[in-house]
Amino acid sequence: MSEDFTLDPELCHLNHAAVGPWPRRTAEVVARFAEENAHAGSLAYPQWLEVEQRLRERLARLIGAVSPADIALAKNTSEALSVIAHGIVWRDGQNIVGIQQEFPSNRIVWESLATQGVEWRGLDLDASSDPEADLMALCDDETRLLAVSWVQYASGRRLDLERLGTYCRAKGILFCVDAIQGLGVLPCDVQRFQTDFLVADGHKWLLGPEGLALLYVRPELRETLTLRQFGWHMVEQVGDFDQVDWVPAESARRFECGSPNLLGIHALEASLSLIEELGPETIWTRVQECTNHLIEAIDRRGFELLTPSDPALRAGIISFRVPDRSAEPLYRALMQRKVLCACRGGGIRFSPHFHTPLSVIDRAMEILDEILAAPPAS
Known part of the structure; x- marks a missing residue:
């Protein structure tokens, strides 16, 4: 599915809830x-x-x-x-x-x-x-x-x-x-x-x-x-x-x-x-794979999930909050590192789609780890 898109490989596109990328066609x-x-x-x-x-x-x-x-x-x-x-x-x-x-x-x-x-x-x-x-x-x-x-x-x-x-x-x-x-x-x-x-x-x-x-x-x-x-x-x-x-x-x-x-x-x-x-059922199944993978990564890190974990109560948007950290500076830092996301409702909003490789989600979370581990800017 990812072959239908020509996204920059250095970009982690997790912002379909804002403006999605165009397919190649x-x-x-x-x-x-x-x-x-x-x-x-x-x-x-x-x-x-x-x-x-x-x-x-x-x-x-x-x-x-x-x-x-x-x-x-x-x-x-x-x-x-x-x-x-x-x-x-x-x-x-x-x-x-x-x-x-x-x-x-x-x-x-x-x-x-x-x-x-x-x-x-x-x-x-x-x-x-x-x-x-x-x-x-x-x-x-x-x-x-x-x-x-x-x-x-x-x-x-x-x-x-x-x-x-x-x-x-x-x-x-x-x-x-x-x-x-x-x-x-x-x-x-x-x-x-x-x-x-x-x-x-x-x-x-x-x-x-x-x-x-x-x-x-x-x-x-x-x-x-x-x-x-x-x-x-x-x-x-x-x-x-x-x-x-x-x-x-x-x-x-x-x-x-x-x-x-x-x-x-x-x-x-x-x-x-x-x-x-692709068909709506295939797309929904694939989006669930992405969002489930993302929720697991959020839970492992002890972040606060703002989106319901129950698949029946969510779609493609996953929002979360890092304890004791303001969302806005984290959002700006993520965007500077080419993690395309949003700051909504006091949290970070990721929104992967059917074509999003799980490796992109993993890389985005690793970049967030690096941001959190870095000393605060003076």
Whole structure:
């Protein structure tokens, strides 16, 4: 699997939860696209649109959607969440339930609805031993939406989407999932999870570029969202520029107001071709090998594991804290030694993927040992 990547051998890439590396094929596709554009302009535009359609088909299969028509392509997760938040017709006094420790995109967008009299209620995940039950307990008769991340960006804590989705469907509560830290690692099925909305950027575990994201809206709900963005690309008769009496597209394309990001589309489609060839079960098995190996290394050193050790409660993120050492200086030292990681939630966050050799994890931990053994800078 590592032969599909051309990473610098001196680099320990353990940061897929931030920005993942492109596979070899993705870099080659982007280079060909650029060369083609430089020499022939948009002569191949019809073929470019075929790649766009293939991307929608791959994304639909990846999440278990019924049809590629259920897939919209947004610029990023924040935009996709905003389409949902400001598309729902709210009533004064309604509320949204979520998690306090969410990445800002999954908090700010809901807090912005306060001007419409909508309350955002955040569960303190750090104080909860059963987040699913506690999220349900925060809901009441005025709860319109439950909005959570599948996997928390800092702690790596994974939620039971099937349990939450079953509850929401039974109570008539809309269910929105930010899947950015799970999609590409874990098998996904929006039908089984009973998600009404699912969003995910392509630049993390999907190994694609920034600037392109998935937006899934359950087909029965598409027309209930008020459109806030308009343009030539979101109409049913797309390409008929003389059409005067326009209507929004019946498909999820209604949420795409303007020209598609065809460069990003070529890149993400290529990356997903690799993910689809391997299959979600194979990828998840391999990621578990990496994370189990990492947890064993953390435990041997007596570090504090911030991510649940139970595989059912985690995905690809492993966060830990070194006792009596501040995380920020350790993070900076690791980055200086080409250990690509992150500082999140007061700890060091490593996030290996299916292609990460176990030897890279071992080398990263050995480098951390050397940093800890070195005398503090004067």
